[in-house]
Structures are given as C-alpha cells and as structure tokens.
Amino acid sequence: MTQKTASKKSKAASRGKSRTAKRLTVIRKVKDMQQYVKDARSKRRRIALVPTMGYLHEGHLSLVREARKVATVVVVSVFVNPTQFGPNEDLDRYPRDPSGDRRKLQQEGADVMFAPDLLELYPEGFQTFVDVAEITKDFCGASRPGHFDGVTTVVAKLFNSTKPHLAVFGQKDYQQLAVISRMVTDLDMDIRIIGVPIVREADGLAMSSRNSYLSSDERKSALCLKKSLELAKEMYHEGTTDAGQIKGAVESLIQKHPFTEIDYVTLCDPLTLEDIETLGDESLLALAVRVGRTRLIDNCLIRKKSS
Amino acid sequence: MTQKTASKKSKAASRGKSRTAKRLTVIRKVKDMQQYVKDARSKRRRIALVPTMGYLHEGHLSLVREARKVATVVVVSVFVNPTQFGPNEDLDRYPRDPSGDRRKLQQEGADVMFAPDLLELYPEGFQTFVDVAEITKDFCGASRPGHFDGVTTVVAKLFNSTKPHLAVFGQKDYQQLAVISRMVTDLDMDIRIIGVPIVREADGLAMSSRNSYLSSDERKSALCLKKSLELAKEMYHEGTTDAGQIKGAVESLIQKHPFTEIDYVTLCDPLTLEDIETLGDESLLALAVRVGRTRLIDNCLIRKKSS
Numbered sequence: 001m002t003q004k005t006a007s008k009k010s011k012a013a014s015r016g017k018s019r020t021a022k023r024l025t026v027i028r029k030v031k032d033m034q035q036y037v038k039d040a041r042s043k044r045r046r047i048a049l050v051p052t053m054g055y056l057h058e059g060h061l062s063l064v065r066e067a068r069k070v071a072t073v074v075v076v077s078v079f080v081n082p083t084q085f086g087p088n089e090d091l092d093r094y095p096r097d098p099s100g101d102r103r104k105l106q107q108e109g110a111d112v113m114f115a116p117d118l119l120e121l122y123p124e125g126f127q128t129f130v131d132v133a134e135i136t137k138d139f140c141g142a143s144r145p146g147h148f149d150g151v152t153t154v155v156a157k158l159f160n161s162t163k164p165h166l167a168v169f170g171q172k173d174y175q176q177l178a179v180i181s182r183m184v185t186d187l188d189m190d191i192r193i194i195g196v197p198i199v200r201e202a203d204g205l206a207m208s209s210r211n212s213y214l215s216s217d218e219r220k221s222a223l224c225l226k227k228s229l230e231l232a233k234e235m236y237h238e239g240t241t242d243a244g245q246i247k248g249a250v251e252s253l254i255q256k257h258p259f260t261e262i263d264y265v266t267l268c269d270p271l272t273l274e275d276i277e278t279l280g281d282e283s284l285l286a287l288a289v290r291v292g293r294t295r296l297i298d299n300c301l302i303r304k305k306s307s
Numbered sequence: 308m309t310q311k312t313a314s315k316k317s318k319a320a321s322r323g324k325s326r327t328a329k330r331l332t333v334i335r336k337v338k339d340m341q342q343y344v345k346d347a348r349s350k351r352r353r354i355a356l357v358p359t360m361g362y363l364h365e366g367h368l369s370l371v372r373e374a375r376k377v378a379t380v381v382v383v384s385v386f387v388n389p390t391q392f393g394p395n396e397d398l399d400r401y402p403r404d405p406s407g408d409r410r411k412l413q414q415e416g417a418d419v420m421f422a423p424d425l426l427e428l429y430p431e432g433f434q435t436f437v438d439v440a441e442i443t444k445d446f447c448g449a450s451r452p453g454h455f456d457g458v459t460t461v462v463a464k465l466f467n468s469t470k471p472h473l474a475v476f477g478q479k480d481y482q483q484l485a486v487i488s489r490m491v492t493d494l495d496m497d498i499r500i501i502g503v504p505i506v507r508e509a510d511g512l513a514m515s516s517r518n519s520y521l522s523s524d525e526r527k528s529a530l531c532l533k534k535s536l537e538l539a540k541e542m543y544h545e546g547t548t549d550a551g552q553i554k555g556a557v558e559s560l561i562q563k564h565p566f567t568e569i570d571y572v573t574l575c576d577p578l579t580l581e582d583i584e585t586l587g588d589e590s591l592l593a594l595a596v597r598v599g600r601t602r603l604i605d606n607c608l609i610r611k612k613s614s
Contacts, residue, residue: 034497121495127441127493128438128459129437130437130438130494131435131437131438153494156494157494160495161495182434187435187437188428188467272432
C-alpha cells in the first residue's frame with residue numbers, strides 16, 4: 001500500500017466516523033447562540049429551529065428529522081418555559097432529562113442544543129410580552145389563561161436568538177401552531193413555519209411528555225382520545241356534517257371511559273379556529289381531556305377523501 | 308487628449324455626480340425590503356434603521372446623519388402608525404409630506420425610504436401586539452393609553468422588515484427610547500439602539516412635527532418648556548436636590564404662560580423611569596404640556612457638572 005492510498009483510506013475512515021458521531025454543540029447563552037448563527041449565515045447555511053421543552057420523545061425527534069431534511073444547521077432549543085404555565089399547573093413536576101435529551105439529539109445529528117437557564121431568558125426587570133389576541137381566546141387559551149402569551153413571548157425570543165430560516169412545530173399542539181403562524185405573519189418575521197403530523201404510540205395515544213404522569217389504568221382510558229377522533233371521521237365519511245351531532249358522539253364516547261373529564265371538544269376552521277356548525281371540505285376536530293390529574297390534547301383534520 | 312484620458316475624466320465626473328446625487332430607493336412592500344437587506348447583509352454591509360412618521364424636520368435629519376456615521380446602509384421608514392394614536396388623538400390631521408420627505412432623504416444621502424401603506428403593515432386579521440409592561444405605565448403611557456403598545460408593535464415589525472444592526476431614535480421621545488431599549492433587551496433582539504440629542508429651533512423649542520399646529524401666540528408660550536428645563540438645571544447646580552421643590556418651580560413657571568395646561572412634570576431615574584425624591588448625579592426631567600390643542604413634550608438630563 002502506498003502512503004497516498006493509506007492517507008486516502010484514513011481520511012475516508014475519519015469522514016465516516018464524523019458522519020456517525022457528528023458533534024453536538026451545547027450553547028447556554030443568547031449571545032453565543034447569536035454568534036453561532038451569524039457565522040452559519042455568513043457561510044450561507046440554512047438554519048432550522050425546533051423549539052422544545054425537553055424530555056424528548058419520538059414526537060420531538062420526528063421534528064428534528066423534518067428539520068434535517070430542509071436545513072443544513074439544526075438547532076433544538078430545550079427550555080421549560082415558566083411563563084406558559086399557569087400558577088396551578090405542572091411547572092414544578094414537568095419531567096426533565098437533560099442528559100437523555102443531549103444523547104438523543106447527538107444520535108439524531110442535530111447541530112446545536114440551545115439550553116439557556118431561567119435567568120438567561122428572564123433576567124430581573126424582564127417585562128415584555130408578545131400577545132396574539134383573537135385566536136388565543138378559546139380552547140387551550142380559555143382553559144389556560146396567559147398560556148399563549150408565554151408561548152409567543154418565548155418563541156419570539158428563541159427566534160431572535162437563533163435567527164432561523166425555518167422553524168418546525170408539532171401539529172399535536174394545533175392551536176399553538178396556528179398562534180405562532182399568526183405571530184410570524186403579523187410581526188413580519190421572515191421565518192417559514194412547518195407543521196409536522198402527530199406521532200403516536202403503537203396503540204394510538206399521541207406522544208406527549210405528560211403521558212409519563214398516567215397510571216396504568218389511566219393510560220388505558222386515555223385511548224378514548226384517539227378513538228373519538230376515529231369515530232368523528234367515520235361519521236363524516238358516512239355523511240354526517242352536523243358539527244353538534246359529531247361533537248355529541250365524541251363527548252359521549254369519552255365520558256364512557258373512567259377517570260376522564262372533558263375540557264373542550266371543538267369542531268372549527270383549521271386556520272381561524274372559529275367554531276363551525278356544518279363540516280365542509282376540511283375541518284379541525286380538537287380536544288382536551290383530563291385523565292386523572294393529567295390534561296391531554298389531541299386533534300385531527302377531517303377532510304373529504306380524495307377520489 | 309487621448310481616448311484613454313477622456314474616458315478617465317468622464318468616469319471621474321460620473322463618480323462625482325453619483326456622490327452628490329446618490330439614488331434613494333423607495334420600497335413599499337415588506338418582502339421587497341427584506342430582500343434588499345438580505346442582499347446588503349450578504350455583502351457584509353452594516354444596516355441602520357431610522358423609524359419616523361414622516362413630515363421630516365432637522366430633528367429627523369440629525370438621526371439620518373447619525374445613522375450615516377455608524378452604518379453603510381441607511382434605511383429611513385416613513386409610516387404614520389395608527390396603532391399608536393388614541394381614538395381622540397390627531398391621527399387624521401397628523402401632518403404629511405411624502406414628496407418633501409423623499410427630497411430631504413435624497414439630499415441627506417439615505418439609501419432607502421421604506422414607506423409601506425396601511426394595509427401592508429396591518430392587513431385584515433392582524434391581531435398581534437408587543438407589550439412592555441412596567442415602564443409604559445406612567446407619563447406618556449398614562450396620558451395616552453395603548454400608545455406604547457402601538458409603538459413597540461410597529462417598531463418590532465419595522466425591525467423584522469429591515470433587519471438592522473443599529474436603530475437610531477431621538478432623545479426627545481425619552482420614554483419611547485427607554486421602552487424600545489427595554490423591548491430589545493427583553494426579546495433578545497440583536498440590535499444596537501442609539502439615542503440622539505434633541506434638536507431645537509433657534510429660540511429653544513424642541514423640533515416636532517406637531518409644532519406646525521401652533522398659532523403664533525401659542526408658539527411664543529411654548530418656549531416655557533425649554534425655559535423650565537433651564538430653570539431646573541440652574542436650581543440643581545445652585546444646590547437644590549429636592550425633587551418636589553424643583554418640580555413646583557417648573558410647574559409654576561409653565562402655568563404663568565398663557566394657553567398652557569400641564570399633562571405631567573416628572574423627575575425620575577433615566578433608566579427605570581421611576582420617580583425620585585432627591586436628585587443624585589444624574590436624573591431625568593421630562594414634561595408634557597398642552598399648548599392650546601397641541602400636546603408638546605420635552606426633557607433633559609440633569610447632571611453634575613464635570614469638574
């Protein structure tokens with residue numbers, strides 16, 4: 001073997017190694033994050049942000065994979081944002097696993113884990129909020145006052161810290177996706193918002209960090225969310241277009257399951273989130289149900305079958 | 308003369324011409340503005356934004372000159388922003404002079420006049436606001452409810468449209484400057500805010516588009532604003548540090564002038580805008596006075612003389 005060949009082989013080997021063990025950069029300061037994306041943008045790289053509250057599951061990882069498809073730099077923020085939790089909500093017991101998150105992001109080939117601490121994002125004297133007015137009023141906004149102000153504020157901050165070309169959100173938080181799209185349009189943020197379909201467990205339960213709160217009996221009952229979405233689709237495809245009738249059937253299916261308490265069931269326009277009385281070509285069915293102490297959400301689009 | 312020399316001379320002439328008659332680009336759409344700054348940033352040019360409501364006077368032009376000192380691309384936005392006017396304020400009669408503004412900006416060597424129309428910035432369905440909570444409560448915030456929400460919202464939009472490295476504001480609107488600085492810090496906007504000292508008419512009246520509303524007698528009375536600032540400085544430098552005493556003297560000087568009605572007189576901390584009882588090394592005296600129907604503002608820092 002000539003020296004040249006050996007050198008080529010070793011280069012190839014190290015390339016291979018660097019592909020499987022791509023280094024994940026962990027950044028904790030806003031200024032460092034801004035410097036990182038400034039350098040990346042000067043190299044004409046395309047930046048995608050995946051905002052998360054950590055405790056990453058397959059749902060989050062599907063967002064990271066989507067981001068990798070459309071961008072050359074994938075930044076995943078991991079921050080449990082206190083301003084989107086109400087005073088009696090689960091901020092303190094919200095599950096956290098920073099080292100697991102880091103390992104998963106490393107495996108998925110994310111470039112940056114942006115994990116600022118509380119005082120980095122909310123220092124003393126902080127007093128500015130972004131407020132989307134109309135489409136935050138109902139559904140999760142009604143059940144969780146102030147929740148969406150916290151979401152839009154932190155997302156605006158994360159956008160300014162990471163300056164992404166694109167940002168990827170799950171369709172599971174459908175109202176959140178609509179609210180953020182509205183904010184981006186209204187404030188002229190030059191960012192493309194991508195929604196990724198819900199990822200489910202084998203039995204149909206939508207993945208959520210909060211599923212970890214469920215007892216084994218509650219876990220069984222929680223399947224009623226997905227079942228009720230299926231029932232609604234079935235009714236529509238069999239000819240029912242009356243929203244009240246479908247809503248009634250969904251609610252009674254859920255109520256038959258133990259430990260459940262309905263927060264809301266809504267049939268609405270997928271863009272404006274305004275209630276509808278009659279289902280047209282495309283409608284959104286969204287629901288929030290307490291199962292024991294745990295509040296779960298799920299949704300689906302109900303569409304005409306393509307012929 | 309050889310052909311070469313002639314060609315050199317003509318190039319020099321056209322360079323000279325292009326220097327004095329630098330072309331001002333007028334942009335009316337957010338997307339076009341974003342494309343312009345994207346190109347400028349890719350050439351590593353440094354962008355400064357000067358937000359204005361038009362009807363430009365020497366005060367505005369001093370901001371444009373400051374911007375030219377610190378940036379290679381100067382964008383001046385001209386937009387009379389309805390969301391910062393209250394229902395009984397002067398939106399309809401606010402003075403406008405788009406062709407004069409264009410000529411002045413051309414003369415000052417600004418690169419872009421960004422002049423979107425109303426529906427470009429506030430299309431149907433618009434519903435997102437940026438709200439700075441604490442330092443907007445008093446002074447102009449108290450007299451003009453909702454005013455600062457309108458200011459921060461439109462400035463956030465202008466920032467996202469023009470993506471400046473720096474933005475230049477007048478110190479005449481001192482509370483506005485403090486509120487915008489707070490928004491930039493709180494939302495992690497990567498923009499340096501520069502405040503430029505007040506520009507005054509020969510007789511001391513702070514320049515303002517609203518001065519054009521004043522009758523000739525009101526115009527004379529309006530000089531009491533600047534006189535009262537001078538009186539306060541004089542009292543401080545002669546040893547008075549009691550805020551109440553200085554405020555009392557300022558108010559009684561203003562009240563002696565016809566057509567005047569005090570909106571507020573405040574002595575406060577220049578950063579937090581919190582009221583002070585005793586003047587320290589640096590304090591802000593800010594005031595708003597109605598002269599006839601016209602509301603005028605003025606302010607000054609009261610500082611220890613440097614030894």
